[in-house]
Amino acid sequence: MDRNIGNFEIHAGSVSVITLIAIGIFLPFYDQVISPLLEKITKQEQGLTTLQRIGLGHGSAILSVVVAGLVEKRRRALANSMVDSKGVAPMSVMWLAPQFLLIACCHIFGTVGYTEFFNKESPNSMRSISNSLLCLNLSAGSNLSTFIVNIVHSYTGKQGEVDWLDSDINKGRLEYFYFIIAGMAMLNLCYFIYCAHRYCYKATSLKGYK
Template identity: 50%
Template sequence: MSVFWLAPQLVVMGLCEAFVALGQIEFYNKQFPDHMRSLGNSLFFCSFAGASYLSTMVGSIVHRVTGTRSNPDWLTNDLNAGKLDYFYFLLAGMGVLNLFYFMICAHRYRYKVSAVQVGDKLINLTVK
C-alpha cells in the first residue's frame, strides 16, 4: 500500500484549514474593537499552540489510561495489537461535543453593532 493514498485527504484538510484561517482572521478584524485587532490576531496564533498542547495531552492520557499489563494501549507501535479505531472513535466523540459547544456559543453570540451616518440620522447596523 502506498503513502500516496493519504494525499487527497491531506490536500482537502489543508484547503479546509486555509479557508478557516482566513474566515477566522476576518471575523476577529470585524468583531474586535479597533484598538484590539492585533490582540485578536495573536489569539488566533495562540490557539494553534494551545491545540498542539491539548493534542499531546490527549495522546498521553490515552497511553496512560488504556494500557494494562495484559493488553497494550490503544496507540501502541504494533498496529495489529493496538486499538487505533477506538482512539479515532474517541476523537470523533470529542468532535461531536465540540460541535454542540460551538452551536451553543454561536446561538448566544451577538454581533458588534456599527453605526452609519445617513444625512442627519445615525443608523445602527448589525454586521452579519
C-alpha cells in the same frame, strides 16, 4: 503503506505537502469562483458569514479525523493479513490524500474565517490581540493533545491488552485514538454552533442601536 507511484517514491515526510498544494489551488478558486456564486444565492457578502466559514472549518476537521481513523483501520487490517514478502502492506499512500485535503479545507474555511472574524468584529485597538488568540488556540490544542495521549497510554495496554498508541502501529489501535479526537471535536462544534447562533455581528448590533 506503498509509497511508490510508478517509478517515483514519495518520502514519508512529504505526504503532508498535499495540504499545502490543495490550499494554494482551492483558496483562490474559492475566492474567485465559489464565493461570487454563493453571494448570488445567499445575498451575503463573500457568500458566507465568517462564523459559517469557521463552522465549515470545524466540520472539515472532524471529517479529516474520521477519515484518518477509517483509513488507519483499513491499513492495519491489510498490514496484519496481507503483508507481502518485503514487509510492505499492499495499500497505496494516496489513501491518505482525502484526510489531507480535508485538513486543507479546515484551513481555508476555519483559519481564514477566524482571521476575518477577528479583523472585522474586534475593536481597532484589539485586532492584534484578537488574532494572537488563534496562535494561542493552536498551542493550547497541542498541549491538550499531549494530555490526551498520556491518558490513552495510562488506560490502555494494561492486563495484557495492546496499547492503542503502541510503537508498532500494526499492533496498536490508532484508529480508536482518532475516533476519540473526532468525538471531542464534535462536542466542540456543537458548543460553537450554540454560541454562533447567539452572536450578534458588530454591524448588525450598531444598526439596531441606531
